[in-house]
Amino acid sequence: MSKAILPLVAAAALAAAEPATLTVHVDRDGATISPTLFGIFFEEINRGGDGGLYAEMVENRSFEDDAHHPVSWSGLGRERLVLDRDRPINPRNPTALRIDLGPTGGGVANVGFRGAGAGGAGVPWETKPQPMTAGLAIRKGAVYRLSLHVRGGNGFGGALTARLEGRTGAILATAAINGIDTDWKKQELELVATEGDQTARLVLEATGGGSVWIDMVSLFPQETWKGHGLRMDLAEMVAGMKPRFVRFPGGCFVEGDRLANAVRWKDTIGPVEERVGNWCIWGYRTTGGFGAHEFLQWCEDLGAEPLYVINCGMAHADHVPMERMQEWVQDALDLIEYARGPVDSKWGAMRAKAGHPAPFRLNHLQIGNENGGPIYHERYALFHDAIKAKHPDIKLVACVWGGVPTNRPLDIIDEHYYNTPRFFRERADMYDSYDRGGSKVYVGEYAVTQQCGLGNADAALGEAAYMTGLERNADHVVMASYAPLFVNPTWRRWNPNAIVFDQGRCYGTPSYHVQALFANHVGDVVCPSELALPPSAGDMPAGGISLGTWLTQAEYRDVRVERAGTVLFDSSRDRGLKPWRRHGGDWSEVDGALRQTSDKENLLIATGDAGWGPEYTLTLKARKLGGKEGFIIGFQLADDREHHWLNLGGWGNAQHGLEGIGEVKKVDGRIEDNRWYDIRIELKGQEVVCSLDGREILRQAQKPARSLFAVASRTKDGRELILKVVNTGAQAMETAIAITGAKSLQPSGKGWSILAGHPADENTFERPRNVAAAAIPVTGVAPRFVRSFPARSVTVLRLGMER
Numbered sequence: 163m164s165k166a167i168l169p170l171v172a173a174a175a176l177a178a179a180e181p182a183t184l185t186v187h188v189d190r191d192g193a194t195i196s197p198t199l200f201g202i203f204f205e206e207i208n209r210g211g212d213g214g215l216y217a218e219m220v221e222n223r224s225f226e227d228d229a230h231h232p233v234s235w236s237g238l239g240r241e242r243l244v245l246d247r248d249r250p251i252n253p254r255n256p257t258a259l260r261i262d263l264g265p266t267g268g269g270v271a272n273v274g275f276r277g278a279g280a281g282g283a284g285v286p287w288e289t290k291p292q293p294m295t296a297g298l299a300i301r302k303g304a305v306y307r308l309s310l311h312v313r314g315g316n317g318f319g320g321a322l323t324a325r326l327e328g329r330t331g332a333i334l335a336t337a338a339i340n341g342i343d344t345d346w347k348k349q350e351l352e353l354v355a356t357e358g359d360q361t362a363r364l365v366l367e368a369t370g371g372g373s374v375w376i377d378m379v380s381l382f383p384q385e386t387w388k389g390h391g392l393r394m395d396l397a398e399m400v401a402g403m404k405p406r407f408v409r410f411p412g413g414c415f416v417e418g419d420r421l422a423n424a425v426r427w428k429d430t431i432g433p434v435e436e437r438v439g440n441w442c443i444w445g446y447r448t449t450g451g452f453g454a455h456e457f458l459q460w461c462e463d464l465g466a467e468p469l470y471v472i473n474c475g476m477a478h479a480d481h482v483p484m485e486r487m488q489e490w491v492q493d494a495l496d497l498i499e500y501a502r503g504p505v506d507s508k509w510g511a512m513r514a515k516a517g518h519p520a521p522f523r524l525n526h527l528q529i530g531n532e533n534g535g536p537i538y539h540e541r542y543a544l545f546h547d548a549i550k551a552k553h554p555d556i557k558l559v560a561c562v563w564g565g566v567p568t569n570r571p572l573d574i575i576d577e578h579y580y581n582t583p584r585f586f587r588e589r590a591d592m593y594d595s596y597d598r599g600g601s602k603v604y605v606g607e608y609a610v611t612q613q614c615g616l617g618n619a620d621a622a623l624g625e626a627a628y629m630t631g632l633e634r635n636a637d638h639v640v641m642a643s644y645a646p647l648f649v650n651p652t653w654r655r656w657n658p659n660a661i662v663f664d665q666g667r668c669y670g671t672p673s674y675h676v677q678a679l680f681a682n683h684v685g686d687v688v689c690p691s692e693l694a695l696p697p698s699a700g701d702m703p704a705g706g707i708s709l710g711t712w713l714t715q716a717e718y719r720d721v722r723v724e725r726a727g728t729v730l731f732d733s734s735r736d737r738g739l740k741p742w743r744r745h746g747g748d749w750s751e752v753d754g755a756l757r758q759t760s761d762k763e764n765l766l767i768a769t770g771d772a773g774w775g776p777e778y779t780l781t782l783k784a785r786k787l788g789g790k791e792g793f794i795i796g797f798q799l800a801d802d803r804e805h806h807w808l809n810l811g812g813w814g815n816a817q818h819g820l821e822g823i824g825e826v827k828k829v830d831g832r833i834e835d836n837r838w839y840d841i842r843i844e845l846k847g848q849e850v851v852c853s854l855d856g857r858e859i860l861r862q863a864q865k866p867a868r869s870l871f872a873v874a875s876r877t878k879d880g881r882e883l884i885l886k887v888v889n890t891g892a893q894a895m896e897t898a899i900a901i902t903g904a905k906s907l908q909p910s911g912k913g914w915s916i917l918a919g920h921p922a923d924e925n926t927f928e929r930p931r932n933v934a935a936a937a938i939p940v941t942g943v944a945p946r947f948v949r950s951f952p953a954r955s956v957t958v959l960r961l962g963m964e965r
């Protein structure tokens with residue numbers, strides 16, 4: 163979407179002449195806000211842990227990533243590199259690298275976590291490469307700790323040196339590795355960088371002949387967050403989100419594609435060289451370095467509640483038979499003991515050995531991720547009974563995939579939502595009417611994942627609107643976390659994410675800034691409020707068109723889109739398939755018609771964009787060639803794949819219907835084979851009028867989307883009112899604010915606002931704070947005052963008061 167279309171997008175907003183009104187009752191109490199409301203979900207995805215937050219700089223440090231090649235390592239040119247499984251450093255780390263030196267020596271280099279190329283087959287963001295040069299980000303003056311296991315043989319009698327080398331070959335730091343003999347020895351040394359370079363490499367070079375074996379080659383900056391092994395800048399970004407809990411370590415990562423790749427926490431504790439990494443479902447091997455202990459420590463350092471997600475004996479493609487589940491249930495009990503058992507217990511002693519004799523906090527445990535059905539329910543019951551019997555205080559989080567388990571009482575259920583900005587705006591009130599009697603809710607994963615670019619302002623605004631509802635209902639929605647947290651763009655397997663990073667830089671997407679703003683300004687008790695919008699306020703849907711089929715072959719011609727005398731599209735001018743974006747199907751141009759011949763579901767081509775606005779008339783001819791249904795014609799599409807369409811001959815060729823505008827409106831009707839139909843869709847004001855062969859068949863009104871959202875809360879002591887107002891619309895909203903029940907109000911307060919010029923605005927490495935929170939002046943506060951909330955903004959006002 164280009165910025166040039168801004169005036170047209172703005173035209174999609176209807177003018178709001180009268181102000182909105184927001185009445186806040188500070189003398190009444192709404193929900194008591196859960197102290198764990200806003201947290202984070204860390205998943206090992208997109209290189210978020212290994213190669214990300216976990217400060218290890220060497221990729222494939224233990225040579226276990228690939229059985230055939232020492233991936234990420236390259237030779238210096240005079241040697242032969244061999245993956246060697248004779249005499250491993252320990253049985254859990256079976257592979258080492260043997261460097262057969264040439265007569266003049268040789269060596270290896272590692273450039274850190276290389277990119278794997280953005281996206282994967284068929285993911286839309288694949289087309290947006292984010293070029294980055296791999297390398298180690300070395301800071302001038304910083305100290306780096308190198309450790310490795312090394313031995314020599316086959317006549318090796320030379321010397322081995324380690325160095326950090328800049329892109330042009332300049333030596334940034336160097337140190338000798340002495341005392342190499344024929345037995346494995348762990349060597350530890352410091353490299354002090356005399357210069358900086360963002361694309362450096364680690365080089366290990368030997369002189370003389372013979373062979374050198376190396377394993378567990380690890381390079382860490384000396385300075386890590388709170389001294390606990392996390393990359394400073396990324397950990398600071400997370401701390402800026404003020405998370406009250408951390409869900410860890412996934413997601414689908416926990417499940418694994420198969421059980422063989424499921425996360426087992428016991429493989430992630432103890433000396434790092436004895437940890438067994440696993441193949442991560444998101445396309446790379448993990449080291450287990452960022453394991454259960456590091457997670458608990460991280461939570462302690464953040465002052466956040468840990469929420470560990472334990473595999474429930476189910477992977478995506480297989481599951482543990484019930485008779486072997488005991489081992490998996492025991493894993494959960496042992497994890498609890500590791501976290502909070504006494505130092506003389508088996509697992510508590512392991513924790514103490516790892517440097518933390520005092521118990522960690524652990525009050526929550528999630529049983530599985532996105533698991534469901536009878537297989538999950540019977541396994542959930544096993545975990546529930548065993549854990550509750552020993553640790554009745556632990557709150558269990560259950561999955562509700564495909565139905566809520568009913569065989570055991572549930573503490574908290576985990577709901578996940580990924581959708582469009584509109585979806586989230588429309589659900590800002592969804593928890594207002596939730597049954598309070600049932601289990602509490604954890605919205606464990608939510609994010610706008612459509613119409614979101616690589617993380618744009620519109621996505622963040624949709625999420626902010628939705629979050630006002632989470633906060634208003636935070637007695638019932640006790641936890642919520644945006645997902646996912648991190649992405650290295652060259653390893654992007656999910657889009658979008660909160661924090662974007664490369665080896666040396668990072669920034670937050672607009673969603674990150676919304677998360678941080680909400681979590682940094684949350685009160686203790688909700689103040690009930692009423693928000694009334696003038697009837698004309700809000701945005702109409704706006705955008706392009708699509709031509710599609712469902713289990714049907716069909717062709718389209720004479721496609722024309724006209725807005726007030728301007729031709730936006732004309733297939734006799736905009737010829738062939740070139741102007742169309744394809745989303746499945748076998749499309750070709752035959753005698754001037756656009757023909758689709760596959761018999762699969764939901765195949766379409768689309769054209770146009772938000773610049774077309776909400777009002778236009780689409781006319782076309784369509785002919786069915788075969789198959790089960792008729793034609794699907796999309797309109798006002800912000801996203802090509804949105805189900806906002808006229809479905810002719812849908813529902814098994816029995817009905818015509820308008821879908822995507824509130825309740826589906828249908829009339830009986832069918833589409834015959836081999837007959838050209840004239841179709842017309844007129845979008846005018848708030849109405850959609852559809853005609854077939856000159857006869858009106860469907861007419862439906864669509865309301866402008868609500869564009870203003872608010873929530874108010876107060877601190878426990880009643881001395882501060884925190885107002886959050888989200889304006890997702892394209893125009894500023896004058897709002898008459900009435901604060902009732904306060905004995906006094908301070909005339910000025912504090913405020914922050916996130917502002918976006920355009921829905922498609924994003925942050926980048928070059929413009930990291932293009933859409934970010936900034937302080938705003940707050941004056942003129944009174945029991946009744948008027949404030950204008952700018953178009954596309956999220957505002958927080960903190961007002962001093964006495965109640």
Ligand code: AHR
Nearest residue numbers: 413414415532645646656
């Ligand atoms: O957040 C990304 C993925 O989305 C998680 O792994 C999974 O739980 C969900 O499907």
